[in-house]
Amino acid sequence: MSLQGSRWPEYQSIATFSAVVDDKSMRRFTQRIAVGLAILAPQTMAATLPKKIGSCSETFVKEINYRLYSTGVNGVLAGIPGSGSSITFTNGGFQVSYETVAAIHRSRPDDKVRVCLTFIPDCSQARPGDQRGRIYKTTNLRTRESWQLPDSQHSCGGA
8 A cells, every 4th residue: 555645745754754743633523522431331340349348339230140040951041031130340349139120120231230349258267268248229320229138149158
């Protein structure tokens, strides 16, 4: 590919080229890229799970499911209604209930949620690394509905 006839030969390097582009244009271009990325991939902006009781972070719904699954005759994995609810967030967070939580099932993938840590169990007697049983209050920012559930079916040291 020849660059003859284009303006590129005037610029011997990217540094020279960028010096010709004014700062205001570059700022506008950078802002448009940032807005585009925020629209296309909101999940990448999800915060990590809160670590201290009373602290909150915002993330997005990844999946809404029933607690238990069964494989049908066609080999497709399907949730079992009435087995409880589970929800997964884009930051790796997870909540589960033995009861069906209607507010979870009214949520949709990509809904923005606020997750607040409300309880940390004493895991001093559990095997190292077992941190299950944290309880989070989650509010769906679209529906304004909230629920409070643990991150596991069992607390640390349990089954």
